[in-house]
Amino acid sequence: MSKIWQARFFTTVNHLRNLPDTTVPEIAFAGRSNAGKSTAINILCNQKGLAFASKTPGRTQHINFFSVGGAHVAMHRHDPVNMDEVRCLIADLPGYGYAEVSGDAKLHWQRLLGDYVQQREQLAALVLMMDVRRPFTDLDVQMLEWFAPTGKPIHCILTKADKLTRNESVNVLRQTQARLDSYVDEEGEGFPFTVQLFSALKRIGIEEATAKIEELAGLNVERPAPAAAADAASDEAADSRNAGDDTADDKPA
Known part of the structure; x- marks a missing residue:
């Protein structure tokens, strides 16, 4: 069983001052409002309603955190979280780019996202969800360029891979990796950026994404027993x- 199946709701915040006072690694999921981010989180965590998938894209304007470890699941969903046993937090960032969101909301949203990904010390990696048919929209690139200077890993998940043929999907995968490889630091060294194909409908790429998230969060490093x-x-x-x-x-x- 994957360790991220232990995920459960932890807290929700709308301002940086309210971010969790924790020291464990955080893995943030970001993407456009219609990229299938919430659905992917639910499938990877093996829980139907963990991340809220609104029928109106762009409605969620908070950062929702889910804890991994420190609590039982299934029948014991309501037991308290033992903070000493929490291994990491999953941060579900607000979906961006939906036209019907008001201007003030978009501005607050942009500041919240930008400040979080650039300044949050506990943030260990970013999982960027992009529709395989429309990768690298202007807002996706903005998210990449906010986060790239930190030197931390980005794992891109190309969702809805079932919408393209196998050859088309593989071509987009190669093109995406080539574009990610074009990002280099001041010394010309590449950043730790990776990419994969994913389909919630056809259950493509679930094991690959799970393994990558566990690696980025350090969940495959065993803690000594108390x-x-x-x-x-x-x-x-x-x-x-x-x-x-x-x-x-x-x-x-």
Whole structure:
């Protein structure tokens, strides 16, 4: 079972000052309002209603956080989250680019997204969702260029791959990777940008995306069990006491 299947709602924020006071890695999902972002999050987390998929694209204007670890799932959805056991947070960023959103909302939205992806220290990586038929819209490029200077990984997921033929999808995949490879730092080194095909309808790319997200969040690095850590500390203390006793025995009477 994937560790991200443990995801559950954590908090929602509309201002940077309200961001979670946590230190665990955060993986942010971004994309246009009609790119299928919420659907992809739900499928990857194996939960139907985790991320809210509005019938009116662009309505959600908050950052929704989901915790991974620290709580049981399924029958025990209402048990409290043990913060010491939370491994990472998934941040569902507001979808962007929907024409019916008011000008003031768009401005607030833009500032929230830009400041979060540029300034959030805990943000470990960005997952950028793009419709395979329309990659790299102006707002997608803006998101890339906000985040690229951080030097952190971006994983692009080309959604709705079932809408194209296999050859068409592969061509878009190659073109997208080539464009991502064109981003370099001041020393000419490429950024850690990757891309894959994905289809919620045909269940294409789910395992690949899951593995990548777990890697970016550090979920495939096992934590020491609390009991083992306690035993190690106890052994270290005992060694220290024994060393002290040996030193005392060596002292002249």
